[in-house]
Amino acid sequence: MNPKFQIIYDLVTNAAELSDAEKELLLKAIKDADKTQTMTEFKLERLEKDRHTLSVMLEESIEDLQKKSAAIEESNRTLTQTLNDLKSAQAQLIHSEKMASLGELTAGIAHEIQNPLNFVNNFSEVSNELLDEMKTELDNGNTEEAKTLADDVKQNLEKILHHGKRADGIVKGMLQHSRSSSGVKELTDINALADEYLRLAYHGLRAKDKSFNAAMKTDYDESIGLIKIMPQDMGRVILNLITNAFYVVTEKKKLNMEGYEPVVTVSTKKVNDKIDVYVKDNGNGIPQKVLDKIFQPFFTTKPTGQGTGLGLSLSYDIVKAHGGELKVETKEGEGTVFIISMPVNQ
Amino acid sequence: MKAKSIKGKNAAEVRAALATAMADGFKPTVAIVFLEAELAHEEVCSVLSEKGIQVFGTSSGSNFTDGEIETNSVVILLLEIKQEYFQLKLATAGKGTTKEIAEEIGRAGLAAFRKPAFLIVSGGITADGDEIVDGIGNVCGKGTTLFGGMAADSLKMVRTYVFSNDGLTDNGLIALILDEDKISLSGMAIGGWRPVGIDHTVTHSNGNILYTIDNEPALQFISRYTGVKDFFGPDISNVILSANFQLQLQRENKHAVMRTPMYANPDDHSIVFAGSLPQGSKIRLSMLPGFEVIDEALREFTQYKNEQKEADALIMFSCAGRQVSLGPFVSDEINGIKEIWKAPMAGFFCFGEIGRVEKSTHEFHNMTCSLAILKEK
Numbered sequence: 141m142n143p144k145f146q147i148i149y150d151l152v153t154n155a156a157e158l159s160d161a162e163k164e165l166l167l168k169a170i171k172d173a174d175k176t177q178t179m180t181e182f183k184l185e186r187l188e189k190d191r192h193t194l195s196v197m198l199e200e201s202i203e204d205l206q207k208k209s210a211a212i213e214e215s216n217r218t219l220t221q222t223l224n225d226l227k228s229a230q231a232q233l234i235h236s237e238k239m240a241s242l243g244e245l246t247a248g249i250a251h252e253i254q255n256p257l258n259f260v261n262n263f264s265e266v267s268n269e270l271l272d273e274m275k276t277e278l279d280n281g282n283t284e285e286a287k288t289l290a291d292d293v294k295q296n297l298e299k300i301l302h303h304g305k306r307a308d309g310i311v312k313g314m315l316q317h318s319r320s321s322s323g324v325k326e327l328t329d330i331n332a333l334a335d336e337y338l339r340l341a342y343h344g345l346r347a348k349d350k351s352f353n354a355a356m357k358t359d360y361d362e363s364i365g366l367i368k369i370m371p372q373d374m375g376r377v378i379l380n381l382i383t384n385a386f387y388v389v390t391e392k393k394k395l396n397m398e399g400y401e402p403v404v405t406v407s408t409k410k411v412n413d414k415i416d417v418y419v420k421d422n423g424n425g426i427p428q429k430v431l432d433k434i435f436q437p438f439f440t441t442k443p444t445g446q447g448t449g450l451g452l453s454l455s456y457d458i459v460k461a462h463g464g465e466l467k468v469e470t471k472e473g474e475g476t477v478f479i480i481s482m483p484v485n486q
Numbered sequence: 487m488k489a490k491s492i493k494g495k496n497a498a499e500v501r502a503a504l505a506t507a508m509a510d511g512f513k514p515t516v517a518i519v520f521l522e523a524e525l526a527h528e529e530v531c532s533v534l535s536e537k538g539i540q541v542f543g544t545s546s547g548s549n550f551t552d553g554e555i556e557t558n559s560v561v562i563l564l565l566e567i568k569q570e571y572f573q574l575k576l577a578t579a580g581k582g583t584t585k586e587i588a589e590e591i592g593r594a595g596l597a598a599f600r601k602p603a604f605l606i607v608s609g610g611i612t613a614d615g616d617e618i619v620d621g622i623g624n625v626c627g628k629g630t631t632l633f634g635g636m637a638a639d640s641l642k643m644v645r646t647y648v649f650s651n652d653g654l655t656d657n658g659l660i661a662l663i664l665d666e667d668k669i670s671l672s673g674m675a676i677g678g679w680r681p682v683g684i685d686h687t688v689t690h691s692n693g694n695i696l697y698t699i700d701n702e703p704a705l706q707f708i709s710r711y712t713g714v715k716d717f718f719g720p721d722i723s724n725v726i727l728s729a730n731f732q733l734q735l736q737r738e739n740k741h742a743v744m745r746t747p748m749y750a751n752p753d754d755h756s757i758v759f760a761g762s763l764p765q766g767s768k769i770r771l772s773m774l775p776g777f778e779v780i781d782e783a784l785r786e787f788t789q790y791k792n793e794q795k796e797a798d799a800l801i802m803f804s805c806a807g808r809q810v811s812l813g814p815f816v817s818d819e820i821n822g823i824k825e826i827w828k829a830p831m832a833g834f835f836c837f838g839e840i841g842r843v844e845k846s847t848h849e850f851h852n853m854t855c856s857l858a859i860l861k862e863k
Contacts, residue, residue, distance in 0.1 A: 175814070178814050179813070179814050179815065182813035182814055182815075183777075186730075186774060186811075186813070189712070189713075189730055189774075190773065190774065192711075192712065192713040193711050193712060193713075193730075193771070193773065194682075194773075196710060196711050197682060197683040197711070197771065200683060200684060201683060201684060204684045
């Protein structure tokens with residue numbers, strides 16, 4: 141007991157003037173007060189110890205947090221740098237993919253340009269001859285004949301201009317394909333776009349491999365009219381799907397299966413407020429384990445060096461950017477159809 | 487099983503209390519004796535031997551039969567258990583390790599009973615309680631029922647011992663091996679200490695001797711946190727214990743366990759803990775809980791009563807560090823627990839407890855209040 145309480149306790153114990161009941165009451169009160177004081181002192185002592193330890197811990201925690209904060213900042217810097225590097229690498233890869241698809245188109249483009257060039261050459265030669273004839277007629281004073289010949293030359297020049305423009309259009313298209321997308325949607329005839337890339341892809345493959353052959357079927361929904369899309373980007377998607385389709389039917393053809401005729405079908409359809417573009421092949425279909433990965437970047441089933449593995453991944457992103465969906469339906473052994481499904485009013 | 491607790495300041499008082507306890511025909515066969523380390527154990531043993539009572543004895547500091555903490559006294563829990571339901575074994579380590587003698591006790595338990603349960607106390611202030619758990623677990627399986635603790639000596643850290651009617655050892659174990667098919671030994675340990683601050687690493691240790699934390703000498707580390715400067719005064723042990731420096735050992739896929747410093751070594755400034763601190767392990771400092779920890783402990787024990795509804799006797803191993811940390815409030819905890827089962831109880835403030843936390847297996851703890859409940863089936 142606290143010595144001061146003990147004095148009071150002893151005084152009360154020996155106080156003759158107090159009754160036993162009063163003493164008992166007082167002694168209990170003194171004991172309770174002593175206990176309360178002991179506990180309070182103990183609590184204070186503990187608080188003092190805690191205060192010291194907590195202050196050290198607080199300092200330590202602040203120091204630790206500062207270290208962690210510096211480490212996070214450093215990691216952040218590294219991550220930002222890595223992210224920039226990745227973005228740069230991604231841009232380069234996308235460019236490579238574009239160039240790769242352009243390469244696939246080159247032969248087709250050459251074939252397409254050759255036709256108007258033939259016209260230009262032929263009509264130029266014919267016009268040259270006509271002008272010689274016209275000079276002779278003029279020398280002979282046959283003005284009417286000369287005029288008729290001049291009309292023919294004029295018609296030829298119009299045809300030369302027409303085919304020249306056609307070649308110009310093809311070259312512009314090629315350049316457009318290689319350029320970055322303007323990001324601006326333009327009113328586009330999706331049927332014409334699909335048809336153009338179907339022919340370019342076909343002739344491209346034919347030019348590279350004379351043995352290549354596949355039937356092309358088309359079924360365009362003329363009610364679609366013009367829709368607002370980014371033509372370079374969407375053209376790239378369609379070309380990619382068609383090139384893949386030709387690839388798989390060619391691979392199947394190599395198996396020499398009896399009665400197999402490779403067919404690639406491109407069709408369009410307007411369904412309510414959606415436009416669907418179908419690229420269908422009668423190849424071997426896509427196995428389920430491959431199907432799960434086809435839209436992953438860098439995934440390819442083509443031999444090394446023949447595919448970047450970015451075609452479908454980029455196509456997927458482009459269609460999504462148009463607010464649409466790129467879907468695939470496949471049946472092993474029977475073929476695959478890729479469906480670009482876009483809203484009409486984007 | 488009948489049980490009664492008695493206490494006294496010396497052998498004469500024990501003799502008188504024993505006579506009173508046995509006056510109604512009560513015939514104890516075992517006495518769990520917690521004896522203030524400086525009292526003469528032989529005299530107490532002699533009193534009990536006269537009545538044919540087998541002694542499971544340990545040196546203690548403060549001890550108790552209820553919330554009144556006794557000093558310079560002996561408290562005894564008398565148990566009337568049939569001779570065929572138990573065996574008592576005092577084993578001295580000699581040149582062997584604590585783990586080896588624990589294994590020896592484990593083998594004795596398996597030889598005696600189909601399903602043995604163990605109450606074990608270790609003497610010797612450098613003993614590592616984890617070795618007892620490992621030893622019994624190695625022989626009898628990890629799920630074997632095991633309660634107990636480490637003998638104490640009023641925080642003097644000079645000599646702790648265990649004893650039976652046959653002798654005493656300050657380098658060995660005393661074990662009460664029970665036939666668990668006949669007597670159930672259950673219970674739980676409650677801690678309540680909360681880890682605070684950042685993780686630290688044990689960079690140099692050997693068993694329960696800690697040399698460095700985060701490459702800083704352990705004693706310097708403690709000094710920094712506690713503000714205590716002189717660890718080598720006349721009463722080293724009190725300084726280090728009263729500094730209230732508790733560590734929580736983090737373990738992979740297991741709950742953390744508390745580790746309490748026992749004393750500092752002036753030669754190399756290492757610190758001996760009551761349990762092992764493996765080199766490389768992660769530790770966190772633990773703050774003294776608020777006094778509400780007692781209410782929480784009582785709530786948990788009350789809940790546990792739904793599982794273990796009845797008790798013939800209660801044995802409490804409460805950490806000496808807990809007594810230091812909770813001060814006068816520790817009585818509330820002891821009284822509260824006794825009231826839950828309303829059974830005879832004896833206990834002491836030990837240097838480490840073996841018990842079960844929540845649903846885990848029995849492990850070696852510090853800073854807990856570990857209760858062992860005896861009930862004849």
